[in-house]
Structure formats: structure tokens, C-alpha cells
Amino acid sequence: MFNFPTEHKVIIVGLDNAGKTTILYQFLTKEAVHTSPTIGSNVEQITVRKTHFLVWDIGGQESLRASWYSYYGNTEIVILVVDSTDRERLTVTKEELHRMLAHEDLQNAAVLILANKQDMKGSLTAAEISQFLTLDSITTHSWHVQACCALTGEGLPASLDWMKSRVVAN
Numbered sequence: 543m544f545n546f547p548t549e550h551k552v553i554i555v556g557l558d559n560a561g562k563t564t565i566l567y568q569f570l571t572k573e574a575v576h577t578s579p580t581i582g583s584n585v586e587q588i589t590v591r592k593t594h595f596l597v598w599d600i601g602g603q604e605s606l607r608a609s610w611y612s613y614y615g616n617t618e619i620v621i622l623v624v625d626s627t628d629r630e631r632l633t634v635t636k637e638e639l640h641r642m643l644a645h646e647d648l649q650n651a652a653v654l655i656l657a658n659k660q661d662m663k664g665s666l667t668a669a670e671i672s673q674f675l676t677l678d679s680i681t682t683h684s685w686h687v688q689a690c691c692a693l694t695g696e697g698l699p700a701s702l703d704w705m706k707s708r709v710v711a712n
């Protein structure tokens with residue numbers, strides 16, 4: 543008998559221009575691809591040493607955020623991508639994060655916060671992003687914050703390792 547490999551569902555959310563699509567394709571191809579704003583979503587399968595993830599990258603423009611919830615069902619990991627240079631919109635990101643965590647379909651999901659665009663001058667550190675988003679107040683979900691740069695891929699292998707550790711642990 544063959545067993546179908548289990549696929550773990552992952553969603554990538556975050557405001558427009560955060561770097562979500564760049565991260566999805568960096569995971570997949572280890573290269574920086576050219577992107578345009580996502581209308582709707584992209585989906586790809588990513589395998590990390592025999593663990594299969596089905597990864598949905600969802601458009602982050604304001605008008606699209608209201609339909610993020612339609613992707614929540616069966617999600618095991620939420621990746622929240624933050625543009626670490628976008629100080630003005632961190633409050634919006636924080637609101638979106640805490641709204642998501644309150645959603646019943648995400649009750650059992652683990653959350654990976656990616657502090658992206660670390661290559662840019664003046665970017666906030668992962669610790670600063672963590673403080674702004676009040677991650678320490680999250681007691682209902684397993685979470686982790688990781689600094690990264692989607693253009694070079696720095697920080698992304700460590701992110702995949704964390705994701706793998708979460709689904710293997712469960």
C-alpha cells in the first residue's frame with residue numbers, strides 16, 4: 543500500500559509590498575524573481591527533507607485583506623511577512639495579526655513572523671518588530687520571529703527549519 547504524503551497547509555499573509563511573493567519563490571527556486579502585486583493568490587508545494595508544505599501566498603492590498611479568512615481552514619502555519627522599513631504601517635500589521643489570531647479557524651496554527659528587507663538601510667531589527675507587534679503578549683499560539691532578506695534568501699532556510707519543527711512536533 544502506498545501512503546500519500548501528508549501536506550501541511552501554510553499561508554503567507556502581510557501587507558502589500560511586504561515581500562510575500564518574493565519569499566514564496568525564493569523558497570521554491572532559491573532565487574529572487576520579479577513580482578507584481580498579487581491579486582488573489584499563488585500556491586506552490588515546497589518540500590523540506592521529506593516534509594511537504596502546500597504554501598498559499600495571498601495578496602495583501604487593503605481591499606484583499608477582508609478575504610484572507612477564506613484561506614484559513616486547515617492552516618497549520620501562518621507566515622506573516624513584515625516590510626521592516628515600513629514603520630508607518632506597523633500598526634496596521636499589528637491589527638491584522640491580532641485579528642487573525644482571534645479567528646477560530648487559526649486556533650491551532652503556529653505563526654512565523656518574518657522581518658523582511660533586512661538589506662535595506664534603516665530597517666527595524668527582528669527584536670524591534672517583535673516589540674512593535676507585542677508578540678510577547680501572544681500566549682494562545684506558538685510563534686517565532688525571524689529576520690530575513692527575500693532578495694538573497696538570507697534567513698529563509700532557518701524559517702523552513704522552524705516550520706518543519708512545528709509540524710513534526712505536532
Ligand SMILES: Nc1nc2c(ncn2[C@@H]2O[C@H](COP(=O)(O)OP(=O)(O)OP(=O)(O)O)[C@@H](O)[C@H]2O)c(=O)[nH]1
Pocket residue numbers: 556557558559560561562563564565577578579580581600601602603623658659660661662690691692693694
Ligand atoms: N530590498 C528588498 N526588496 C525586497 C525584499 N523582498 C521583496 N522586495 C521587493 O519588494 C517588492 C514587493 O515584493 P512582493 O513579493 O511582490 O510583495 P508582496 O508582499 O507579494 O505584495 P502583494 O502581492 O501586493 O501583497 C518587490 O519590488 C520586491 O523585489 C527584500 O528582502 N529586500
Ligand SMILES: [Mg+2]
Pocket residue numbers: 562563564577578579580599600601602
Ligand atoms: Mg504578492
